[in-house]
Amino acid sequence: xxxxxxxxxxxxxxxxxxxxxxxxxxxxxxxxxxxxxxxxxxxxxxxxxxxxxxxxxxxxxxxxxxxxxxxxxxxxxxxxxxxxxxxxxxxxxxxxxxxxxxxxxxxxxxxxxxxxxxxxxxxxxxxxxxxxxxxxxxxxxxxxxxxxxxxxxxxxxxxxxxxxxxxxxxxxxxxxxxxxxxxxxxxxxxxxxxxxxxxxxxxxxxxxxxxxxxxxxxxxxxxxxxxxxxxxxxxxxxxxxxxxxxxxxxxxxxxxxxxxxxxxxxxxxxxxxxxxxxxxxxxxxxxxxxxxxxxxxxxxxxxxxxxxxxxxxxxxxxxxxxxxxxxxxxxxxxxxxxxxxxxxxxxxxxxxxxxxxxxxxxxxxxxxxxxxxxxxxxxxxxxxxxxxxxxxxxxxxxxxxxxxxxxxxxxxxxxxxxxxxxxxxxxxxxxxxxxxxxxxxxxxxxxxxxxxxxxxxxxxxxxxxxxxxxxxxxxxxxxxxxxxxxxxxxxxxxxxxxxxxxxxxxxxxxxxxxxxxxxxxxxxxxxxxxxxxxxxxxxxxxxxxxxxxxxxxxxxxxxxxxxxxxxxxxxxxxxxxx
Amino acid sequence: xxxxxxxxxxxxxxxxxxxxxxxxxxxxxxxxxxxxxxxxxxxxxxxxxxxxxxxxxxxxxxxxxxxxxxxxxxxxxxxxxxxx
Numbered sequence: 151x152x153x154x155x156x157x158x159x160x161x162x163x164x165x166x167x168x169x170x171x172x173x174x175x176x177x178x179x180x181x182x183x184x185x186x187x188x189x190x191x192x193x194x195x196x197x198x199x200x201x202x203x204x205x206x207x208x209x210x211x212x213x214x215x216x217x218x219x220x221x222x223x224x225x226x227x228x229x230x231x232x233x234x235x236x237x238x239x240x241x242x243x244x245x246x247x248x249x250x251x252x253x254x255x256x257x258x259x260x261x262x263x264x265x266x267x268x269x270x271x272x273x274x275x276x277x278x279x280x281x282x283x284x285x286x287x288x289x290x291x292x293x294x295x296x297x298x299x300x301x302x303x304x305x306x307x308x309x310x311x312x313x314x315x316x317x318x319x320x321x322x323x324x325x326x327x328x329x330x331x332x333x334x335x336x337x338x339x340x341x342x343x344x345x346x347x348x349x350x351x352x353x354x355x356x357x358x359x360x361x362x363x364x365x366x367x368x369x370x371x372x373x374x375x376x377x378x379x380x381x382x383x384x385x386x387x388x389x390x391x392x393x394x395x396x397x398x399x400x401x402x403x404x405x406x407x408x409x410x411x412x413x414x415x416x417x418x419x420x421x422x423x424x425x426x427x428x429x430x431x432x433x434x435x436x437x438x439x440x441x442x443x444x445x446x447x448x449x450x451x452x453x454x455x456x457x458x459x460x461x462x463x464x465x466x467x468x469x470x471x472x473x474x475x476x477x478x479x480x481x482x483x484x485x486x487x488x489x490x491x492x493x494x495x496x497x498x499x500x501x502x503x504x505x506x507x508x509x510x511x512x513x514x515x516x517x518x519x520x521x522x523x524x525x526x527x528x529x530x531x532x533x534x535x536x537x538x539x540x541x542x543x544x545x546x547x548x549x550x551x552x553x554x555x556x557x558x559x560x561x562x563x564x565x566x567x568x569x570x571x572x573x574x575x576x577x578x579x580x581x582x583x584x585x586x587x588x589x590x591x592x593x594x595x596x597x598x599x600x601x602x603x604x605x606x607x608x609x610x611x612x613x614x615x616x617x618x619x620x621x622x623x624x625x626x627x628x629x630x631x632x633x634x635x636x637x638x639x640x641x642x643x644x645x646x647x648x649x650x651x652x653x654x655x656x657x658x659x660x661x662x663x664x665x666x667x668x669x670x671x672x673x674x675x676x677x678x679x680x681x682x683x684x685x686x687x688x689x690x691x692x693x694x695x696x697x698x699x700x701x702x703x704x705x706x707x708x709x710x711x712x713x714x715x716x717x718x719x720x721x722x723x724x725x726x727x728x
Numbered sequence: 729x730x731x732x733x734x735x736x737x738x739x740x741x742x743x744x745x746x747x748x749x750x751x752x753x754x755x756x757x758x759x760x761x762x763x764x765x766x767x768x769x770x771x772x773x774x775x776x777x778x779x780x781x782x783x784x785x786x787x788x789x790x791x792x793x794x795x796x797x798x799x800x801x802x803x804x805x806x807x808x809x810x811x812x
Contacts, residue, residue: 200749206742
């Protein structure tokens with residue numbers, strides 16, 4: 151079967167979801183009112199609250215939420231075959247992510263544009279807000295560790311990509327300066343920056359002298375370096391230290407200096423990446439060689455599939471964007487359907503092409519099963535398989551495979567680096583806020599909070615040991631990233647459900663995905679914590695994963711209990727619906 | 729051709745959205761600081777140009793309400809300006 155059929159299947163379900171389910175949500179559940187004065191119009195201050203065209207707002211929302219996560223999760227989850235992964239991505243997108251992203255925008259719009267954190271405080275209580283902060287703290291810590299691993303891993307496996315990624319930094323600073331100080335247009339300079347980066351990627355693909363290969367530098371694979379570490383371990387260690395120093399500097403700079411200009415370039419990369427992959431799919435029409443399902447899997451798909459693919463099926467992070475910025479810029483309430491629901495669909499389309507790239511990459515079924523021989527192998531090699539699969543699709547539009555794999559690596563690393571910058575920044579804010587809450591004054595200082603964020607992230611990246619030694623086991627944290635993201639989505643869906651109930655409306659469209667997510671998180675964490683990480687099962691004990699898994703388990707339980715107690719009450723006080 | 733131009737304009741607008749917001753925020757912060765300096769007498773810091781600040785009254789009066797809200801004061805801190 152051609153991979154195009156998978157894209158067509160996914161596309162049709164997305165269209166049906168948008169056409170019918172989002173219409174049902176808009177008319178019957180959220181009851182959008184075109185005449186409602188949105189916070190953007192009511193509090194228009196030209197800064198935070200600005201009425202914005204719905205196409206522009208959708209573009210901004212989509213580029214803010216799309217990143218490396220919807221690529222990595224699906225590339226691992228195809229271990230259980232292409233069918234479960236595709237079904238979870240398309241059904242998750244239309245029934246869970248769509249409701250979540252759309253709902254958080256509406257909830258925030260109907261509550262003066264307040265963010266999910268503030269609404270948790272208002273709807274459930276002060277304890278919910280603190281818990282919310284802790285969940286985000288765990289989520290950003292996982293994001294930092296996993297994405298630092300992603301970048302170091304790609305730098306080691308694809309050294310030709312290093313040059314372009316490092317060239318992006320001075321180019322971004324140049325654009326930031328030019329646009330900010332001289333008020334120039336940003337479209338042309340950012341396109342020039344993109345051209346320079348891709349030119350560097352092409353040249354580096356052919357000139358080994360321009361490839362920064364630390365493993366070779368330390369004597370090649372198998373060589374022993376300082377402290378008895380092998381060359382790959384040393385390369386991981388050095389890259390992670392470099393990344394953490396970079397991210398310390400990047401996250402303490404004003405956003406217009408580096409983060410925003412990088413985002414302009416990354417927006418182009420998102421468009422370029424999606425166009426190359428979908429066009430390449432159309433022209434190559436590759437055969438799906440992965441199995442439909444994998445009955446011989448060493449780890450059951452249930453419930454791990456639902457936490458392995460978080461972004462792409464449903465992601466709590468979207469709620470932060472929806473209620474943090476998008477809701478403050480919504481011109482008409484009815485635009486929420488287009489911006490929120492289609493934002494989730496855009497992310498689903500990215501996850502879909504990631505699945506297709508991997509399941510069509512291998513020449514035969516036995517090649518696939520040899521690489522995806524166990525869940526651990528799938529987790530360790532998923533990202534590399536996506537890069538190779540995407541490069542193969544790109545050859546369909548005439549890009550040589552070596553250049554294509556460098557460019558795809560550059561795209562993934564750029565997404566991961568920007569996410570790393572934003573999430574260390576976010577972690578710093580949360581540490582400061584917790585410092586204020588618990589009266590620990592030093593934590594409220596920018597450099598103390600950043601140091602805590604960077605050091606804890608670096609430690610978490612380096613501790614899990616993978617097959618390539620020290621620092622190469624970052625993928626072991628992936629299930630924790632997935633579950634903490636689902637927890638966040640669970641809280642947002644709970645808030646939507648509480649709000650709907652207090653309006654006297656049907657709250658099942660929000661409650662069903664929430665219960666589903668929390669059930670899967672509880673099951674997966676209980677299973678992993680008790681049988682995998684505690685040392686009670688066949689596997690060796692892993693205290694790091696055990697502790698984090700146990701914390702997530704308790705949080706998930708808390709959300710379920712709160713849901714039962716709040717949704718079970720009959721006499722609710724009225725909640726704002728101005 | 730016209731629709732292609734429109735697509736590029738739209739794309740440019742998508743990219744500029746967060747940037748424009750950031751520029752506006754920086755400018756607002758500068759304005760806020762300026763207003764605070766005007767009222768430095770309230771903090772016990774002598775304002776050498778206090779007499780001339782009256783001339784700024786028509787320019788700042790419209791922004792005053794939003795400013796004191798942003799500064800965390802729910803009601804107008806000045807007897808002379810009763811905006812709320």
